[in-house]
Amino acid sequence: MTSKNTPLLEIRGLCVSADDLEILKGVDFTVNTGEVHAIMGPNGSGKSTLVSVLAGKPEYTVTAGTVRYQGQNLLSLEPEMRARMGVFLAFQYPLELPGVRAWQFLKAAVDALRQHRGEEDMSARDFDRMLREKVKLVDIDPDLVKRAVNEGFSGGEKKRNEILQMAIMEPKLALLDETDSGLDIDALRIVSEGVNRLKNPANATVLVTHYQRILDYIAPDHVHVLLDGRIVQSGGPSLAMELEAKGYEWIREAVEASG
Amino acid sequence: MASSVTPPKSKAEPKVISRTSSDLDADYKWGFTIDIESEVIPKGLNEDVVRLISQKKGEPDWMLEWRLKAYRHWVKQDYREPTWANIQHPPIDYQDIIYYAAPGSKDDAPKSLDEVDPEILEAFDKLGIPLAERERLAGVAVDAVLDSVSVATTYQDMLEKAGIIFCPISEAIKNHPDLVKKYLGSVVPFADNFYAGLNSAVFSDGSFAYIPPGVRCPIELMTYFRINQADSGQFERTLIIADKGSYVSYLEGCTAPARKTNQLHAAVVELVALEDAEIKYSTLQNWFPGDKDGNGGVYNFVTKRGICKERNSKISWTQVETGSAITWKYPSVILKGDNSVGEFYSVALVNNFQQADTGTKMIHQGKNTKSTIVAKGISAGKGNATYRGLVKINSGAQGAKNFTQCDSLLIGDQCGAHTVPYIEVKNSSAQVEHEASTSKVSDDQLFYCQQRGISVEDAHYMIINGFCRDIFQELPFEFAMEAGQLLKVSLEGAVG
Ligand SMILES: Nc1ncnc2c1ncn2[C@@H]1O[C@H](COP(=O)(O)OP(=O)(O)O)[C@@H](O)[C@H]1O
Numbered sequence: 001m002t003s004k005n006t007p008l009l010e011i012r013g014l015c016v017s018a019d020d021l022e023i024l025k026g027v028d029f030t031v032n033t034g035e036v037h038a039i040m041g042p043n044g045s046g047k048s049t050l051v052s053v054l055a056g057k058p059e060y061t062v063t064a065g066t067v068r069y070q071g072q073n074l075l076s077l078e079p080e081m082r083a084r085m086g087v088f089l090a091f092q093y094p095l096e097l098p099g100v101r102a103w104q105f106l107k108a109a110v111d112a113l114r115q116h117r118g119e120e121d122m123s124a125r126d127f128d129r130m131l132r133e134k135v136k137l138v139d140i141d142p143d144l145v146k147r148a149v150n151e152g153f154s155g156g157e158k159k160r161n162e163i164l165q166m167a168i169m170e171p172k173l174a175l176l177d178e179t180d181s182g183l184d185i186d187a188l189r190i191v192s193e194g195v196n197r198l199k200n201p202a203n204a205t206v207l208v209t210h211y212q213r214i215l216d217y218i219a220p221d222h223v224h225v226l227l228d229g230r231i232v233q234s235g236g237p238s239l240a241m242e243l244e245a246k247g248y249e250w251i252r253e254a255v256e257a258s259g
Numbered sequence: 260m261a262s263s264v265t266p267p268k269s270k271a272e273p274k275v276i277s278r279t280s281s282d283l284d285a286d287y288k289w290g291f292t293i294d295i296e297s298e299v300i301p302k303g304l305n306e307d308v309v310r311l312i313s314q315k316k317g318e319p320d321w322m323l324e325w326r327l328k329a330y331r332h333w334v335k336q337d338y339r340e341p342t343w344a345n346i347q348h349p350p351i352d353y354q355d356i357i358y359y360a361a362p363g364s365k366d367d368a369p370k371s372l373d374e375v376d377p378e379i380l381e382a383f384d385k386l387g388i389p390l391a392e393r394e395r396l397a398g399v400a401v402d403a404v405l406d407s408v409s410v411a412t413t414y415q416d417m418l419e420k421a422g423i424i425f426c427p428i429s430e431a432i433k434n435h436p437d438l439v440k441k442y443l444g445s446v447v448p449f450a451d452n453f454y455a456g457l458n459s460a461v462f463s464d465g466s467f468a469y470i471p472p473g474v475r476c477p478i479e480l481m482t483y484f485r486i487n488q489a490d491s492g493q494f495e496r497t498l499i500i501a502d503k504g505s506y507v508s509y510l511e512g513c514t515a516p517a518r519k520t521n522q523l524h525a526a527v528v529e530l531v532a533l534e535d536a537e538i539k540y541s542t543l544q545n546w547f548p549g550d551k552d553g554n555g556g557v558y559n560f561v562t563k564r565g566i567c568k569e570r571n572s573k574i575s576w577t578q579v580e581t582g583s584a585i586t587w588k589y590p591s592v593i594l595k596g597d598n599s600v601g602e603f604y605s606v607a608l609v610n611n612f613q614q615a616d617t618g619t620k621m622i623h624q625g626k627n628t629k630s631t632i633v634a635k636g637i638s639a640g641k642g643n644a645t646y647r648g649l650v651k652i653n654s655g656a657q658g659a660k661n662f663t664q665c666d667s668l669l670i671g672d673q674c675g676a677h678t679v680p681y682i683e684v685k686n687s688s689a690q691v692e693h694e695a696s697t698s699k700v701s702d703d704q705l706f707y708c709q710q711r712g713i714s715v716e717d718a719h720y721m722i723i724n725g726f727c728r729d730i731f732q733e734l735p736f737e738f739a740m741e742a743g744q745l746l747k748v749s750l751e752g753a754v755g
Pocket residue numbers: 018019021023041042043044045046047048049050059
């Protein structure tokens with residue numbers, strides 16, 4: 001059972017591989033409700049792998065370690081069950097679903113969550129009202145939801161569409177995988193505002209990012225550096241600034257020197 | 260901001276075909292038999308059988324002569340079926356088929372709905388096609404055909420007022436001989452192909468529709484075909500004529516009981532569109548596909564063709580083919596009138612051991628004629644689907660245009676999809692475009708859906724429905740809902 005002191009997410013010694021390649025080599029990581037964590041690191045360090053494993057992406061094999069979500073063994077659950085329990089992943093590369101209208105996809109998602117809670121499907125009218133509200137909240141072109149999911153969307157539209165989905169699903173644990181990449185400064189501001197508005201004391205956000213830029217908009221409580229499958233350093237917001245100024249090479253050298 | 264989010268349409272209850280009932284077979288929900296007395300003639304085919312069918316129908320002499328001519332031509336082919344299609348089946352014994360089966364005993368054909376056997380009304384009810392006055396489908400006039408005869412046609416009075424004739428073809432032969440003589444066989448002559456010849460000789464019933472000049476048919480016309488009798492073939496014949504400036508939307512649905520042996524269905528449909536007229540013809544084909552091991556099922560060998568006979572006419576075929584053990588079917592349009600338009604929108608789904616060789620022919624004869632072909636094939640299990648399409652631009656078809664798109668979606672790795680386009684262009688001003696694609700439902704797409712709480716099974720249906728969207732949106736709304744349901748039922752066990 002979840003008690004006041006149970007962390008929302010608790011990762012211990014997580015090792016993950018794919019295609020016989022060891023990607024994560026013992027990750028420890030704890031997230032409490034109300035917190036914002038930033039995970040930074042160079043390309044290929046395993047950031048996407050980490051959040052994808054939490055979401056249950058099938059191509060990864062967990063070779064060691066545990067992941068508890070609200071005190072429960074997360075790794076034993078099907079991906080859709082994790083989603084229904086409040087784990088949300090904003091994809092680094094959102095998928096196109098040709099011919100599937102975005103609102104239809106969203107309605108299916110909402111109804112899946114409601115069914116999980118033992119509620120009736122949402123009425124078309126209520127859904128429409130809610131959708132309009134959320135569309136405004138993330139400041140997305142209302143016509144996007146009439147189109148097929150991500151089909152022909154620009155990079156920025158795809159990222160905003162992820163945030164719209166997040167706004168609609170109201171997750172407890174939001175994992176944002178490089179949602180900031182490829183956004184111009186206006187889009188970045190809008191996406192960040194969306195994320196900030198969705199933040200509350202009962203949920204938590206894990207921001208995966210390559211750049212410090214987004215952290216000007218979304219203030220993290222904790223910053224972690226992931227390097228070659230390990231979290232090599234954790235700290236406050238100042239760590240991000242330092243990384244920005246000195247680059248990842250600095251941390252790599254620091255780690256090698258101490259290790 | 261002025262633009263707004265479209266309210267999603269509320270979930271309408273599918274009414275048309277898939278109403279379930281507790282006593283239906285679990286896999287094929289339409290697989291029950293109707294327990295009624297039937298008048299059945301002995302198995303086999305010869306000239307006397309043709310005469311007998313004609314006599315049972317009380318046909319005039321000219322009709323019998325027409326049948327005999329067709330029969331004599333057919334019999335000369337010595338049972339040589341066409342072999343070019345990508346389908347396999349054991350030889351069909353044409354002497355082992357019942358060519359006429361009529362519900363009810365002799366000579367008491369119902370004159371009105373009140374006289375229809377309640378068992379039959381109940382059976383159609385169960386299929387989702389209520390025929391009784393009080394419960395009949397809103398906005399759809401239904402001609403219900405059971406085995407060899409039409410058992411009831413709804414909304415007759417309303418249609419009559421508009422001058423529209425919608426009746427069993429057996430009645431049209433008696434009551435509207437001029438129209439029938441003029442057009443029957445004018446689009447699909449008996450010598451056209453093996454199955455068309457067979458149909459011309461022994462066709463039993465089917466629908467006839469005539470829309471007079473300038474009339475927009477106020478409701479959808481629908482024929483619901485049902486094979487009930489074991490070992491019987493169904494050879495229906497449909498003829499639709501849209502006179503100058505008229506419009507009609509016609510729907511066709513079909514089911515058969517689940518039986519261990521194969522049943523032959525060899526229909527002929529002819530459409531005639533005169534100047535400025537438009538015919539929209541939609542089919543949901545859900546004949547029994549056979550069981551999971553490939554036993555039984557309907558052989559659906561059908562010839563469907565329309566002619567845009569005069570200027571500015573339009574014929575559009577939309578089909579969702581989920582049933583039948585084997586489908587052999589190429590709904591076609593002859594674009595004779597200048598500026599005429601032909602369309603073919605198709606979803607063909609095969610699962611388990613089903614085979615489908617289907618497509619279309621667009622024959623451009625008139626100037627500035629246009630055709631559009633969008634064919635979607637879904638293969639699952641050990642199913643094998645072939646798209647076969649001909650686009651022919653004759654020398655006189657100045658400015659003709661065709662656009663063809665063929666997409667295949669594969670589910671699993673034991674199924675097959677093939678695309679066989681034939682293009683013949685004899686006029687250099689013509690434009691012909693062909694696009695084709697083959698895709699799979701990807702694991703990443705499925706994971707994306709799952710990450711939004713959607714089950715793998717629902718994700719499959721959603722992606723498959725999305726794949727079919729261009730076609731479904733050509734269907735009348737209720738039929739579109741039904742089509743989605745049919746795909747779901749047909750794919751049970753193949754996904755998830
Ligand atoms: N499914 C996979 N199969 C094989 N290798 C993978 C797979 N996913 C990631 N990798 C490899 O693991 C390493 C980390 O990848 P990733 O988690 O995407 O890093 P990041 O998101 O930090 O850029 C890379 O070397 C990448 O090529």
